Amino acid sequence: MDQRPECAPSLDSAPRQAIARRTREAKRNDKRDAIIAIARRMFLERGYAATSMSAIAAELGGSKGTLWAHFASKDALFAAVVTAAAEDFRSHLIALFQPCGDLEATLLSFARAFTRTLVAPSVLGLHRIVVSESIRHPExxxxxxxxxxxxTQTTLARFLEQQVKAGRLEIDDPWAAGRAFLRLCIGPQQQALWGRPVLQSTELDREAGFAVETFLKAFGTASR
Incomplete structure (x- = not known):
């Protein structure tokens, strides 16, 4: 009778190994996410230059070796923070931009969400840091x-193209039209970045309404 060599793995060893590997990967990803969350908060509170890897490691509660095992430098960690924040920004707005039957209502809903997101303290803070650090690190x-x-502009351009096909808008270049619409919406953020007080909700709604009204006057059709 054939016998399985003693060194051969048991029939269920492969699944156990796969589970163990996934568990290790999950723990590593959780640790990485924790580092990014701490770093993001510290970068926003202190700025890039005043935030050190030692301070992040201390806040994390582990050794600096753990931090360095995930990120080779402060620049690499900051890049990860920017990537995560930008992805959050994108997914938040795209989720809000759900086309409905009424074109004006859809654009107004998006414009209101967009203007509010842009003036959120965390977004303003990150924007300032990104602009400052982009001089030294264009990437x-x-x-x-x-x-x-x-x-965001890509998603908007696709939506506008659908509306053109439906006969609700008259646009030759949906990409350029979308860019124009977004620029109509960023005024409140620009004022805040220049040190002006952040507009109140009613004022932000008024800005969003003006952007939609102006856009539809330029590109709308009677059939919308």
């Missing part, structure tokens, strides 16, 4: 642009 600005402004 930081590229990461944020690809995951936030560019992704």
């Amino acid at each position: 930081i600005g590229a990461i944020f642009y690809e995951n936030a402004p560019f992704a």
Whole structure:
């Protein structure tokens, strides 16, 4: 009778190994997410220059070796923070931008959400840091642009193209029209970045309404 060699793995060893591997990966990802969350908060509170890897490690409660095992430098950690924040920004807005039957209502809902997101303290703080650090590290600005402004504009352009096909808008270049619409919405953020007080909710709604009204006057049709 054939016998299984003593060194051969048992029939259920492969599944156990796979489970163990997934568990290790999950723990590593959880630790990485914890590091990014702490770093994001500290970068926003202290700025990039005043935040050290030692301070992040101390806040994390582990050794600096644990931190370095995940991120080779403070620049690499900051890039991860920007990537995560930009992806949050994108997913939040795209989730809010759900086309409904009424074109004006859809655009107004998006514009209100967009203007409010742009003036949120965390978004303003990150924007300032990204602009500052992009001078020294252009790739930081590229990461944020690809995951936030560019992704948002791409989603909007696709929606506008659908509306053109439905006969609700008259647009030759949906990409350019979408960019114009977003620029109509960023005024409150620009004022806040220049040190002006953040507008109240009613004022933000008024800005959003003006952006939609102006956009539809330029590109709308009677059939919308």
